[in-house]
Amino acid sequence: MIPSQAFREYGDAVARQAEEASARLRTFMEAIEMLGDVSNEFLRNSVIDFMGALVYRYGTVAAVLAADFYNETAASAGVRVDDALIAEVDYDAAVSGSVKYAARRLFDQNPDTEAFKQACMAVVSRFVKKAANDTVSKNCVRDRRKGARFARVPSGTETCAFCLMLASRGFVYASKDTAGEFDHFHDGCDCKIVAGFGDDAGVEGYEHGKYLEMYEDALAYDAYGLVDLDETLNSMRRSMYGTIKDRRNARRRELRAARQARGQDGESS
Numbered sequence: 123m124i125p126s127q128a129f130r131e132y133g134d135a136v137a138r139q140a141e142e143a144s145a146r147l148r149t150f151m152e153a154i155e156m157l158g159d160v161s162n163e164f165l166r167n168s169v170i171d172f173m174g175a176l177v178y179r180y181g182t183v184a185a186v187l188a189a190d191f192y193n194e195t196a197a198s199a200g201v202r203v204d205d206a207l208i209a210e211v212d213y214d215a216a217v218s219g220s221v222k223y224a225a226r227r228l229f230d231q232n233p234d235t236e237a238f239k240q241a242c243m244a245v246v247s248r249f250v251k252k253a254a255n256d257t258v259s260k261n262c263v264r265d266r267r268k269g270a271r272f273a274r275v276p277s278g279t280e281t282c283a284f285c286l287m288l289a290s291r292g293f294v295y296a297s298k299d300t301a302g303e304f305d306h307f308h309d310g311c312d313c314k315i316v317a318g319f320g321d322d323a324g325v326e327g328y329e330h331g332k333y334l335e336m337y338e339d340a341l342a343y344d345a346y347g348l349v350d351l352d353e354t355l356n357s358m359r360r361s362m363y364g365t366i367k368d369r370r371n372a373r374r375r376e377l378r379a380a381r382q383a384r385g386q387d388g389e390s391s
């Protein structure tokens with residue numbers, strides 16, 4: 123069982139890499155804009171090149187963090203595995219596709235450079251985190267004969283219905299197929315692919331049964347009696363809305379309390 127603190131620390135460490143890549147991308151885009159009269163094509167193409175380099179650099183660090191985390195998970199489960207491999211951080215084609223998609227905001231009737239920049243920052247962050255998740259799945263597939271399984275564990279404040287559906291499956295046996303099914307990360311997704319071995323598999327605080335219940339409650343069928351995935355996800359979104367709102371409000375209260383506490387400190391000193 124992975125302690126919740128270890129899971130959180132791992133998630134935070136990966137998030138820091140993603141944030142740094144994202145901040146550097148913003149600085150880069152602002153520098154391009156300061157050149158003055160640059161075309162949208164130039165901005166888009168420069169971002170594609172620079173983002174490729176950022177994803178490689180920060181993604182590799184994230185992958186190394188994930189490899190360490192994998193080694194620790196195996197060791198604490200008492201399973202001997204070879205040193206974890208690092209996923210190949212080779213997302214150039216996908217990065218380019220995502221930036222081109224984001225660039226539709228530049229070529230709109232009403233071009234919106236800020237929206238393009240925001241979208242690109244989300245993209246770079248997604249690929250850095252993906253490098254970590256890919257590393258864990260790669261090693262789980264390698265070690266499947268040693269009983270390696272993996273789960274999709276939501277973290278962060280917001281989780282989409284699709285993520286919850288995958289999370290509801292709990293720890294599944296690792297294979298190329300299951301790795302493919304779990305390989306879908308949207309912008310802003312903080313899900314982590316986590317390894318588990320035998321009875322030890324688990325993350326403290328992660329109850330896939332809770333997600334399974336939500337999924338089963340939401341299950342919708344089409345006219346042929348097959349699961350209608352879109353409708354199921356919509357129904358999950360509707361049922362999740364309450365929890366998301368509660369969490370958001372709780373977070374706001376926390377921030378407000380922290381601000382007030384700081385204010386009081388300021389007055390007393």
Ligand SMILES: [Zn+2]
Binds near residue numbers: 282311
């Ligand atoms: Zn997610």
